[in-house]
Amino acid sequence: MPDEPKTLDPAARPATTVGDSPAPDRDRPAGTAPRDTEATTVTQATPTDAPAAPAVPVHRRVLVPVVLGLVLAALNLRPAITSLGALLEEVSEGLHMSGSVAGVLTSVPPLCFAVFGITAPRLARRFGPAAVVCAGMAAIFAGLVLRPLAGGTAAFLAASALALMGIAVSNVLMPVIVKRYFPDRVGTMTGLYSMALALGTSVAAAATVPMTDALGGDWRLGLGVWAVLAALAVLPWLPLLRDRDGGRAGASRTDNGASRTGAGASRTDNGASRTGAGSPRMDTGAPRTEAKAPAQAAAPRVTRSRTAWALGAFFGLQATGAYITMGWMPQIFRDAGVPASTAGVLLAVTMVMGVPLAFVIPRLATRMKTQGPIVVALALCGLGGYTGLFLAPAAGAWVWSVLLGVSNCAFPLALTMIGLRSRTGAGVVRLSAFAQSVGYLISIPGPLLVGVLYQHSGGWGLPIALMGGLMVPQMIVGILAGRDRTVEDEC
Numbered sequence: 256m257p258d259e260p261k262t263l264d265p266a267a268r269p270a271t272t273v274g275d276s277p278a279p280d281r282d283r284p285a286g287t288a289p290r291d292t293e294a295t296t297v298t299q300a301t302p303t304d305a306p307a308a309p310a311v312p313v314h315r316r317v318l319v320p321v322v323l324g325l326v327l328a329a330l331n332l333r334p335a336i337t338s339l340g341a342l343l344e345e346v347s348e349g350l351h352m353s354g355s356v357a358g359v360l361t362s363v364p365p366l367c368f369a370v371f372g373i374t375a376p377r378l379a380r381r382f383g384p385a386a387v388v389c390a391g392m393a394a395i396f397a398g399l400v401l402r403p404l405a406g407g408t409a410a411f412l413a414a415s416a417l418a419l420m421g422i423a424v425s426n427v428l429m430p431v432i433v434k435r436y437f438p439d440r441v442g443t444m445t446g447l448y449s450m451a452l453a454l455g456t457s458v459a460a461a462a463t464v465p466m467t468d469a470l471g472g473d474w475r476l477g478l479g480v481w482a483v484l485a486a487l488a489v490l491p492w493l494p495l496l497r498d499r500d501g502g503r504a505g506a507s508r509t510d511n512g513a514s515r516t517g518a519g520a521s522r523t524d525n526g527a528s529r530t531g532a533g534s535p536r537m538d539t540g541a542p543r544t545e546a547k548a549p550a551q552a553a554a555p556r557v558t559r560s561r562t563a564w565a566l567g568a569f570f571g572l573q574a575t576g577a578y579i580t581m582g583w584m585p586q587i588f589r590d591a592g593v594p595a596s597t598a599g600v601l602l603a604v605t606m607v608m609g610v611p612l613a614f615v616i617p618r619l620a621t622r623m624k625t626q627g628p629i630v631v632a633l634a635l636c637g638l639g640g641y642t643g644l645f646l647a648p649a650a651g652a653w654v655w656s657v658l659l660g661v662s663n664c665a666f667p668l669a670l671t672m673i674g675l676r677s678r679t680g681a682g683v684v685r686l687s688a689f690a691q692s693v694g695y696l697i698s699i700p701g702p703l704l705v706g707v708l709y710q711h712s713g714g715w716g717l718p719i720a721l722m723g724g725l726m727v728p729q730m731i732v733g734i735l736a737g738r739d740r741t742v743e744d745e746c
Contacts, residue, residue, distance in 0.1 A: 317495065321385075321436050324491035325444065328388060328425055329451035331395050331488045334459035334481045335418045336364050340581065341463040345474040350408050360412070362703060364419055365574065368695040371423035376684045384428045384435065384684070389492030391428075392485060394421030399482035403475035427687045430673045434683045441674040442621030446614035449667030453609030455484075460581075461603050557689045560742040562676055565735035566669070567690040569630075571697025572729035573665035576637065579722055580605060580659055582702045587715050591648035601656045608660025609667070616664050617671040626672055630665070630733030634726045637662030641723035645716065662726075665733070669694075678741050686742055701725075 339346065343360070346352070352360070378387045398418025405411035433444045459481065467477030557563040584605065588598040620626045640658035643651045673690055677683045705718045712718070 318436060320491040320494050321432065322444075322447075324385075324388070324488070324495070325429070325432060325448045326451045327484075327488035327491060328392060328429065329448035330455035331392060331481075331485050332422050332425060332429075332452050333456040334484065335395060335399060335415070335422065337456055337460040337581070338463040338478055338481055339415070341460055342467060342474045342477055345467075346411070346478075349474060350405070350411055352408055356408060360415070362699055363412070363415060364422075365578065365695040365698045367416055367419035368423045368426060369692045369699070371420045372427045372695065373688055373692045375424045375427035376688045378424060379428060379431065379684050384431045385492055385495035388425050388428050388432065389489060389496060391421035391423075391425035392488040392492060394418065395425075396421075396482055396485035396489060399479060399485055403479040427691050428684070430670055430687045431680065431684050434674045434677075435680050442618040442671060445667060445671045445674060446617035449613035449617060449670060450610050453606065453613045453667075457603055457606040457610065460606060461599075556746045557682075557685050557742050560745040562736060562738065562740055562745060563686055563689055563742050564693075565732045566672060566676060566686070567693030568697065568732040569665070569672075569729060569736045570669045570690045570694030572694075572725055572732065573663070573669055574694050574698035575701035575725060576722065576729070577663050577666060578698055578702050579705050580663060583705055583709075583718070584656075584659070587644060587648060587719070588652055590715060591652075593649050593652055597652075601652055604653070604656045605660040605663065608657060609664055612661060612664040613667040617667050620668055620671045621675065624739045626668065626675075626737030627734040629668055630737055631730055633662050633665045633668065634730035634733070637726045637729075638723055641719055641726070645719045645723070648715075665729070668733075669736075672736055676736070676741055678743050682742055 339360075347356075375387065378390075382390075395418045398414050398416075398421065401417065402411060402414035405414055429448055430445065433441055433448070437444045463477055463481075466480055467474060470476040470480070581602070585598040585602050588601055593601070616629060620629055623629070636658045640655045640662060643655040643658065648655070669690070673687045674683060677686050705721065708718045708721060709715060
């Protein structure tokens with residue numbers, strides 16, 4: 256017994272350092288004593304459930320590929336889309352696509368994100384989130400390799416859908432990976448991969464055409480070159496495939512009870528004192544009872560949560576603005592007399608704004624009790640940008656581009672709120688899948704509606720008014736989604 260404190264302290268400190276057992280009281284199940292809860296939390300949230308003594312080296316060895324994998328995965332979540340947009344005219348001519356088919360092609364990404372993203376929770380429960388993200392990166396690689404080889408429109412669409420399927424499941428599971436491995440650094444890590452995502456988006460949009468020209472002007476090579484980056488993104492996730500049991504616990508937190516989380520969990524079930532629960536004899540029966548409470552909280556019915564619906568609507572409205580900006584903003588500037596090359600640079604400026612702000616905003620959001628003020632600030636920037644486009648699109652083009660770039664940073668904020676609005680790993684899985692699937696469904700008609708309004712009105716006044724008007728409901732639902740509560744509180 257005199258040696259027991261020495262065993263407890265090393266076990267507790269690595270868990271806290273890595274971020275495996277968050278301290279806030281809201282993570283404590285109702286009716287659970289603090290010390291027992293601490294034991295249960297450590298057991299369930301530990302990425303690699305190992306004995307207490309070797310916990311530090313195991314965790315450090317896992318976290319290195321996780322961080323590298325997050326960055327490389329985020330870099331690959333948009334090049335399949337933005338590289339195609341840069342070469343859409345050449346692809347349409349090469350595959351003899353009609354204008355309507357090319358238009359449908361631009362609406363396929365949000366549709367695939369909604370359809371395939373909803374499968375992510377089931378896959379994560381079965382294989383673990385890290386394994387699913389690894390498979391997602393492999394699907395992106397395969398799609399990008401096969402797409403340039405397509406001899407017709409159908410094959411091209413199928414290869415694109417394969418890549419988008421990988422992007423969809425990875426989109427959903429990125430917040431889950433962050434919550435699971437870095438529960439006390441959600442803002443920092445969300446900002447890191449959001450920044451990488453914005454960087455990948457901007458680089459692919461700006462570099463695809465120059466690279467295509469450097470490769471002889473063949474659009475197939477210009478699209479296929481991005482498969483190299485996708486192949487690199489697979490590698491960091493391979494060591495994490497061995498973390499499958501821990502991944503399943505992090506995803507579903509008790510499909511099979513706390514005893515399925517590996518060696519560390521077995522020690523808890525057998526009453527070992529290493530988890531910091533106190534006397535072994537007193538713990539023998541308690542952990543099994545307490546494992547059921549997190550199990551019930553681990554699978555909230557998010558469709559019953561008003562916060563989940565508000566977050567889904569917020570995600571959808573910000574995605575609508577982002578896709579409208581990416582698809583139509585250069586044309587707005589060109590129609591106002593801005594040269595085509597300058598219009599492309601203006602779009603790049605809008606995209607690049609997300610690189611630094613995607614790192615700053617999530618960190619700021621996690622330090623605030625409610626995220627409503629950030630939502631309002633971003634929406635006001637969007638309103639300012641669209642107002643400028645309406646009144647003087649060419650005269651203040653650079654200012655409007657910066658303002659709209661700031662407004663588009665609602666995306667990393669939405670991802671951060673997904674991690675903040677649930678207490679458990681399984682809750683984050685379901686909330687992420689729900690919010691992103693609902694959100695991308697909401698975003699599908701936006702770019703098409705803008706095109707229809709532009710065609711029938713003969714100008715950009717009405718479409719820009721629509722874009723600015725969408726900022727108001729985005730602000731309202733964002734404030735509701737940013738309240739200090741979790742979906743578990745409402746389910």
